[in-house]
Amino acid sequence: MRYSFLSLARNALTGHRDWPPAWRSPEPRASYDVIIVGGGGHGLATAYYLAKDHGITNVAVLEKGYLGGGNTGRNTTIVRSNYLLEANAHFYEKSMKLWEGLSEDLNYNVMFSQRGVLNLAHSDAQYNAFGRRGNAMRLNGIDAELLDRDQVAAMVPDLDCSPSARFPVRGGLLQPRGGTARHDAVAWGYARAADARGVDIIQNCEVTGLIRVGGRITGVETTRGVIKAPKVGLVVAGHTGHLAAMAGLRLPIESHVLQAMVSEPLKPVLDTVVTSGAAHGYISQSDKGELVMGGDLDFYNSYGQRGNAPALEHVVRSIVTLFPRYGRVRLMRFWGGIMDMTMDGSPIIGTTPVDGLFINGGWCYGGFKATPGSGWVFAQTLAKGHPHRLNEAFSLDRFASGHAIDEKGAGPIPGAH
Amino acid sequence: MLLIPCPWCGPRPQTDFTYGGDGTVVRPAEDAPQAAWADFVFVRDNPMGPHRELWHHSAGCRRWLVVERDTVTHDITGSFKPGEVPS
Numbered sequence: 001m002r003y004s005f006l007s008l009a010r011n012a013l014t015g016h017r018d019w020p021p022a023w024r025s026p027e028p029r030a031s032y033d034v035i036i037v038g039g040g041g042h043g044l045a046t047a048y049y050l051a052k053d054h055g056i057t058n059v060a061v062l063e064k065g066y067l068g069g070g071n072t073g074r075n076t077t078i079v080r081s082n083y084l085l086e087a088n089a090h091f092y093e094k095s096m097k098l099w100e101g102l103s104e105d106l107n108y109n110v111m112f113s114q115r116g117v118l119n120l121a122h123s124d125a126q127y128n129a130f131g132r133r134g135n136a137m138r139l140n141g142i143d144a145e146l147l148d149r150d151q152v153a154a155m156v157p158d159l160d161c162s163p164s165a166r167f168p169v170r171g172g173l174l175q176p177r178g179g180t181a182r183h184d185a186v187a188w189g190y191a192r193a194a195d196a197r198g199v200d201i202i203q204n205c206e207v208t209g210l211i212r213v214g215g216r217i218t219g220v221e222t223t224r225g226v227i228k229a230p231k232v233g234l235v236v237a238g239h240t241g242h243l244a245a246m247a248g249l250r251l252p253i254e255s256h257v258l259q260a261m262v263s264e265p266l267k268p269v270l271d272t273v274v275t276s277g278a279a280h281g282y283i284s285q286s287d288k289g290e291l292v293m294g295g296d297l298d299f300y301n302s303y304g305q306r307g308n309a310p311a312l313e314h315v316v317r318s319i320v321t322l323f324p325r326y327g328r329v330r331l332m333r334f335w336g337g338i339m340d341m342t343m344d345g346s347p348i349i350g351t352t353p354v355d356g357l358f359i360n361g362g363w364c365y366g367g368f369k370a371t372p373g374s375g376w377v378f379a380q381t382l383a384k385g386h387p388h389r390l391n392e393a394f395s396l397d398r399f400a401s402g403h404a405i406d407e408k409g410a411g412p413i414p415g416a417h
Numbered sequence: 418m419l420l421i422p423c424p425w426c427g428p429r430p431q432t433d434f435t436y437g438g439d440g441t442v443v444r445p446a447e448d449a450p451q452a453a454w455a456d457f458v459f460v461r462d463n464p465m466g467p468h469r470e471l472w473h474h475s476a477g478c479r480r481w482l483v484v485e486r487d488t489v490t491h492d493i494t495g496s497f498k499p500g501e502v503p504s
Contacts, residue, residue, distance in 0.1 A: 241463035252459035254438070255488070300419075300436045303465045303489045309418055310432050343459045400455035412458050415436065 003107050022188060023195035028202050031228035032060045034382055035220055036235055037207050037243060039063025040072040041183070042360060042367065043235035044190035044201070045375020046382065048106075051197035053376075054383035059199045060229070061191075062222060064206035068187030071237045074305075074337035075368040076260050076294040078273050078284065080117040080178035081142055084133045087393035087405050088346060089140040094390055095373025096142075096177060102372055108189030110181050111287060116272040117178030118147070118156065120322075121170045126278065130173035137175070145174045156274055158325045166321045167279050180273060180284055180292075186371055210246045210357065217247070217356035233358040233382050238303065238338025240348075240361030247354045251362075252343040252399045254414040257302035258294070258365050259312055261334035263326070265289030274322070281318035291329060293319050297339065297365070299415045307336040339365045344404035345417025349378055349391040358382055359396060364417050419486075422496045425478050437471030439463075440483045440502075465489060469502070 001007060001020055011019055034050060036043045039061045050056045063069075079099055081092035103109050121127040127146075134144035152172045153161040161169040191201055202224070209221035210232065219228035234243050241253045266289050275282035281295045295315030298307045312334055320327045342348060342362035347370070349360045360378045363370065377391040387395065398404060399412075410416035419431035439461050445453040468488045473481050483502045485495040497503070 239465075241461075242465050245462075250456075250460045250462060252461070254461050254463050255465075300486070301439075301463065301468055301470065301488045302491065304491055308431065308491075399459040400452065413438070415438075 022192040023201055026200045026202065028060060028205060028224055028227050029200065033058040033229065034231045034233065035227060035229040036061045036233045037220065038235035038237070039067045039201060039203060040070050040235065040237060041068065041186045041190060041371040042374045044187055044194055045371050046233060046235060046360065046378045047199045048190045048194040049376045049379035050383060051194055051199055054379060056383055057198035060227065061199060061201045062205045062207055063203045066203055067191050067201065068184055071337045071367060072183055072187045074260060074335055075183055076282065076284070076292050077180045077183045077368060078117060078282070079112065079181055079369040080175050082117065082119070082133065082137055082144065082173065082175040082178065083407060084136050085405055085407055086140070088407055089137065089142060091373055091390050092370060093140065093142050094376065095370050098372035098376060099181065106189040106193045108185065108192060110185045110189050112179065112181040114177050114179040117175045118152070118272055118274050119173045120152070120274065120276040121172055122167045122276070122278045123170055127170045134173050143175055143177050145176065147172045147174055156272065158269060158323050159274065160322060160324055167276060178273065183368060207243065212247060212354060215355060217354055231356050231358065231382055233360060233378060235360045235378070237361060237363060237367065238340050240340045240359065244359065247357055249352060249354065253340050253362055254301055255303055256297045256299070256339050256341050256415060257304060257307045257336045258297050258339045259307040259315070259334055259336045260292070260294040261312065261315065262286065262290035262292050262332050263329045264332045266291065266329065276318065276322055279318035279322055281315050281322065283319050290332065291326060297415055303338055305336050305338060341414035341417060343399055343412040343414060344406040345408055345410065346405035347394050348396050349374065349394045350381055350387045350396060352396060419491060419493065421472060421484060421493060423474050423477060424482055424496055424498045425480055426474065429474070429477055433474060433476040435473045435475040437473055437481065440469045440471040467494070
């Protein structure tokens with residue numbers, strides 16, 4: 001069923017009781033052409049583009065819990081493509097362009113709001129580095145504006161831009177096309193659109209083993225039986241290392257917990273996304289009015305989807321230091337998600353040493369914005385058996401060959417990216 | 418808050434410490450093949466469950482220790498001086 005003004009009006013007449021389910025809940029079949037492990041945004045996007053762009057519809061998406069119950073529903077919903085390095089810039093800009101047409105493409109409102117993403121500079125050195133990154137972005141055809149302190153103060157009135165501020169504001173790098181989207185809607189929209197093209201979305205189906213015959217993948221063992229497929233794509237975020245280990249692979253990844261939090265809902269106070277690397281915090285306001293905040297990792301390996309008070313306190317402290325006006329706002333909820341932190345801070349999207357096994361992971365804490373682009377390039381990688389030019393740099397073997405994509409220049413320390 | 422038992426100082430809050438990553442990786446010999454070095458620098462077991470990891474008591478005695486901690490429950494089951502870690 002196509003969502004439209006007409007369908008809305010028609011269903012209003014029956015009190016909205018007769019809307020059909022947005023996707024089916026089929027029983028798993030014995031075999032598929034492609035199995036995608038992980039029913040988050042990236043996995044569902046992969047299934048959608050496999051069906052739409054490559055005509056491969058005999059596809060199953062296996063999800064151990066419910067759709068979008070992992071990091072898709074735990075992130076801070078920020079979308080941007082403000083990267084310095086070529087490989088990152090082109091990949092994330094492709095994703096940005098897909099975001100710009102996503103609601104129309106999916107016939108589902110993902111509430112993509114290009115309210116701008118502003119990175120704060122607190123020193124001359126940081127300001128100069130932002131100028132360099134902004135120039136690199138513009139040379140790559142991406143929008144970027146370097147703002148001075150007065151421009152930042154005018155744009156974000158609540159920000160403490162006074163000379164006596166704990167984090168004096170020197171300026172900022174703005175990507176006007178950046179913004180936020182409704183994270184759950186992204187999973188639901190992709191699920192609905194993929195399902196409409198014949199993809200089977202199977203929830204409550206945990207993969208417990210990867211079946212290999214002579215170095216080739218032939219299927220997966222699940223809590224709902226064995227399912228065969230010649231191609232399997234792992235799109236499992238924080239559990240990438242854990243699942244890859246089922247195929248005997250060790251990865252350049254550590255899993256860490258990252259916390260995020262929202263305040264009680266407020267009237268509109270902040271109409272852009274503000275980040276401060278120096279203060280370790282970022283903030284935006286959701287359409288419901290909550291201030292959405294995040295910051296640093298807890299900085300130790302973790303698969304527990306919850307963090308500890310010190311990291312939480314650090315984020316809140318940095319936000320109220322930057323925005324003293326929010327000091328008396330009450331925190332409503334906080335939670336944690338498991339980040340697959342790679343050794344260079346960039347994702348891994350491509351083939352593996354096991355024939356038929358493909359990997360899409362290592363998103364560190366920047367996976368949400370990549371959702372459309374990640375699905376788009378991974379669909380092509382699965383369909384053709386080799387990467388698209390936009391993801392060939394994100395290969396698993398780049399570490400050993402000396403081609404790490406270290407956006408921050410932080411070295412092989414996962415927690416530092 | 419994690420309560421980390423420093424083998425020299427006793428239990429201390431996690432904010433006293435800096436995390437040092439997987440404590441089981443072993444530095445290869447200088448003339449080891451390139452692949453062994455790539456493995457040492459980049460690749461980790463990243464286990465779900467018990468994990469032996471390095472912590473630095475950076476706001477305390479400033480010594481390194483090896484902590485055995487579960488990565489799912491965050492329970493700490495032991496801490497050792499480097500070189501005194503049971504196999």
